[in-house]
Amino acid sequence: MPEVSMTVNGKPAKGQIEGRTLLVDFIRENLGLTGTHVGCDTSQCGACVVHVDGRAVKACTMFAAEAEGAEVRTIEGMAGTDGTMHPIQQAFRDHHGLQCGFCTPGMVMSAAALLAENPTPTEAEVRDYLEGNICRCTGYHNIVKAILAASGQDVSRIAAE
Ligand code: FES
Ligand code: FES
Numbered sequence: 001m002p003e004v005s006m007t008v009n010g011k012p013a014k015g016q017i018e019g020r021t022l023l024v025d026f027i028r029e030n031l032g033l034t035g036t037h038v039g040c041d042t043s044q045c046g047a048c049v050v051h052v053d054g055r056a057v058k059a060c061t062m063f064a065a066e067a068e069g070a071e072v073r074t075i076e077g078m079a080g081t082d083g084t085m086h087p088i089q090q091a092f093r094d095h096h097g098l099q100c101g102f103c104t105p106g107m108v109m110s111a112a113a114l115l116a117e118n119p120t121p122t123e124a125e126v127r128d129y130l131e132g133n134i135c136r137c138t139g140y141h142n143i144v145k146a147i148l149a150a151s152g153q154d155v156s157r158i159a160a161e
Helices: 023-030 087-094 104-117 123-132 141-150
Strands: 003-008 011-016 049-052 055-058 071-073
Touching: 011 023, 023 049, 049 104, 055 104, 087 104, 087 141, 104 123, 104 141, 123 141
Parallel strands: 003 071
Antiparallel strands: 003 011, 049 055, 049 071
């Protein structure tokens, strides 16, 4: 079997894979990083979003071999080394942006990519960006609020839900 190597959360990672191995399966099964979820088999849910060379990517839509040499970041790479939550994670917690939590890793990774390219998005821009991330629990309101809060915007006038 061919070998693939990449950097994952700042550390070298490699493994033997089949050509058809998806990046999400390499991350979960070879590397044991199970924070990246699989919620569908139709590339719709966004639970599997990671960053590949700084871009948000649905890891179920990419072969692991295509990430050869890439810098990959998963949800496990978001918190500080001392366990301090990333500001986006903290905002999800503070603003009740999760219930069951299944969609949350993908939501946080998508939010981080959004804020990297648009540091102060409008509510409409956040909703538009999250089109590829499905949440079955929250109704999205508090997720959007959390992301706006993480961007440093005043969300005190946005009602809780
Ligand atoms: S697992 Fe649903 S989009 Fe990737
Ligand atoms: S919090 Fe349950 S799917 Fe989003």
